[in-house]
Amino acid sequence: MPTTSTTQTLIHLRAVDDVAIAGTDLSAGTDVAVAGTSVVLRDDVPRGHKVAVHPIAAGAEVRRYGQVIGFGGRDIAPGEHVHLHNLEYREFERRYEFSVDAAPQQLVPEAQRRTFEGYVRSDGKVGTRNYLGVLTSVNCSATAAKLIAQQMRFSGVLDDFPNVDGVVALTHGTGCGMAPDGEGIDTLRRVMRGYLTHPNFAGFLVLGLGCEDNQIVKLTEDVALREGLPITTATIQELGGTTKTVREGVGRLTELLPEVDAVRRTTVPASELILGTNCGGSDSYSGITANPALGAAVDLLAAQGGTGIVGETPEIYGTEHMLVRRAATREVGEKLLAKIDWWRDYTAKNGGSMDNNPSPGNKAGGLTTILEKSLGAVAKGGTTTLTDVVDYGAPVTTPGFVFMDTPGYDPVSVTGIVAGGANVVCFTTGRGSAFGCSPVPSLKLATNTPLYQHMSEDMDINCGGVIDGEISVEALGEQIFDHVLRVASGEHTQSEDLGYGEEEFVPWHIGTVM
Structure with missing residues (x-):
């Protein structure tokens, strides 16, 4: 816990710290108690900003939390506001002592374990929500995906399925205009697969344009998706344009609603x-x-x-x-x-x-x-x-x-x-x-x-x-x-x-x- 001055709200976290933190806006000339001594503020100090608790020489390490946060850009007097004008960033040598503070995790006794109510999926993962998703392979299908989700929300079709939390359109600004292999597209596909296998989803429409670098078929190559997870895929070019795509997308997701609504929460461990x-x-x-x-x-x-x-x-x-x-x-x-x-x-x-x-x-x-x-x-x-x-x-x-x-x-x-x-x-x-x-x-x-x-x-x-x-x-x-x-x-x-x-x-x- 931080210690606070009895006269003003200055927070001095560690005895070795060179600075303390203002808990309120403070004016120049204010007498404050910190680190066992009295300091007169030389500047106005905004709430949350730092105050020097003793002299700091130019080039000296400045500590907060007991650790280096920067170096004196010039000599700094006690009570002076410490910020961009007099505190500099510099590289400094760190000592790497591997695993010296590591210890086996001590678990609480079984009788004291906490629980929550979650959705247990077929792969054993546990969800905290129960959504349908529209995931785009490329930015070109983003508008159609959003229109599908909006129609699902505002048409009233979800009203009869209270256990469905909603429909989420996951759109992004990439998927094409990129190398067809390599780190960039691998990262995008890893994220998309992470969402496709996320336990907060109970079903998906994966929507593309059709001609993009990030082809939908590549998402599931060599990757096992959740058994029984309903996933339907489509492209705008295949379906014949935006209007037909939105109509088809709404229809396919509507067909999934009874299955998704049938899932119930059960008690699971924390x-x-x-x-x-x-x-x-x-x-x-x-x-x-x-x-x-x-x-x-x-x-x-x-x-x-x-x-x-x-x-x-x-x-x-x-x-x-x-x-x-x-x-x-x-x-x-x-x-x-x-x-x-x-x-x-x-x-x-x-x-x-x-x-x-x-x-x-x-x-x-x-x-x-x-x-x-x-x-x-x-x-x-x-x-x-x-x-x-x-x-x-x-x-x-x-x-x-x-x-x-x-x-x-x-x-x-x-x-x-x-x-x-x-x-x-x-x-x-x-x-x-x-x-x-x-x-x-x-x-x-x-x-x-x-x-x-x-x-x-x-x-x-x-x-x-x-x-x-x-x-x-x-x-x-x-x-x-x-x-x-x-x-x-x-x-x-x-x-x-x-x-x-x-x-x-x-x-x-x-x-x-x-």
């Missing part, structure tokens, strides 16, 4: 949960409230035999040395470092650096460097052993804490995590991201109380109570875990009720647009 995590619109409080509380929930799920996924490789950069300490084996740790090396090379080839992240919103919220942002983001993974590192969109089959290689961009990241099998997602935000990820329910966790109150119709959980002194990180983690179980059993999230989720299906496009 070990069947695969919880995807993501942070977007992060602020300085993300690493103090929502992210560590979500990490505590991941720890609880892992103790039940379940799985928690963390992605966003560019947003754990600078913390990889901490993660390899928790790697179950050296091989797992080496896989993570290989992903970091790929991203270094990838950003350099495109004329950037890993510090191109944080975003303008992150910086306005008090985050200065990628090192600082990463230390908050990695907290979503809790404290348990890192059991595996997987490629983007690859099936997650190892329980416990798993890392998936994804970009930091929220829709692309979560699309990969859902393709990997996540059946619930928790999304933390400090600035106020608008997000959902159909067919998977997504809980929104606000890092601070003002945001929760300001965007109450978008947020599911207020994590600001940690800063307000109302709840501990551990207790909040238990509340998040309980809420996840309720949502997995059918309770709706705010983003579901608002209709978010379809536009956020964004497979990672790798490679040249031809």
Whole structure:
């Protein structure tokens, strides 16, 4: 738990930290108590921003969370605002100590195992929702797919099938104008197969144009789909145009409704949960409230035999040395470092650096460097052993804490995590991201109380109570875990009720647009 000054709201996380965090907007000249001493603010300091607690020399390491977040760009005096104008990003040497903090997962006794109500599919996977999907092979069939889903929703045909959660149109901007083989199209097909086998779907129409690089027949080559899963395929060129395609698509999906509606929820163990995590619109409080509380929930799920996924490789950069300490084996740790090396090379080839992240919103919220942002983001993974590192969109089959290689961009990241099998997602935000990820329910966790109150119709959980002194990180983690179980059993999230989720299906496009 952070310690808070008795005179002003300054949050000093570790005794070795060179900075403390403002809990409210503070004015220059304010006398604040922090780290056992009194400091007079030399500048106005916005809420969530950093204050130097003692002199920092130019070029010296600057620590927060007990870890390096940057280097003094010049001499910094006590009480000075520490941000973009005087804190610099630099590369620094990390010590990689493989698996020194790894330990076998201790599962809770059988009698204490939690459960939820889910849909058990023929392959043993468990869904938290029961959807029909329209999956496009190429951007050219996107409009027709959306029209099919809209007609299904608004025609009233779903009213007689209350156990069907709806029809989701999964459209994207690629599928052609790309190499017919190689990393780019392989990644797209891996994501599409992940959705085709996702337990939150009970049936599919896969729709193409007909002449695209990403031919529908290639999706199922050498890949076993779920036994008994009704999948129908078609192309616009084959069916004779858009109008005929929409009519045919609606007809085929309507025929599937009785079969899909017949499925019922049953009681299953919490070990069947695969919880995807993501942070977007992060602020300085993300690493103090929502992210560590979500990490505590991941720890609880892992103790039940379940799985928690963390992605966003560019947003754990600078913390990889901490993660390899928790790697179950050296091989797992080496896989993570290989992903970091790929991203270094990838950003350099495109004329950037890993510090191109944080975003303008992150910086306005008090985050200065990628090192600082990463230390908050990695907290979503809790404290348990890192059991595996997987490629983007690859099936997650190892329980416990798993890392998936994804970009930091929220829709692309979560699309990969859902393709990997996540059946619930928790999304933390400090600035106020608008997000959902159909067919998977997504809980929104606000890092601070003002945001929760300001965007109450978008947020599911207020994590600001940690800063307000109302709840501990551990207790909040238990509340998040309980809420996840309720949502997995059918309770709706705010983003579901608002209709978010379809536009956020964004497979990672790798490679040249031809």
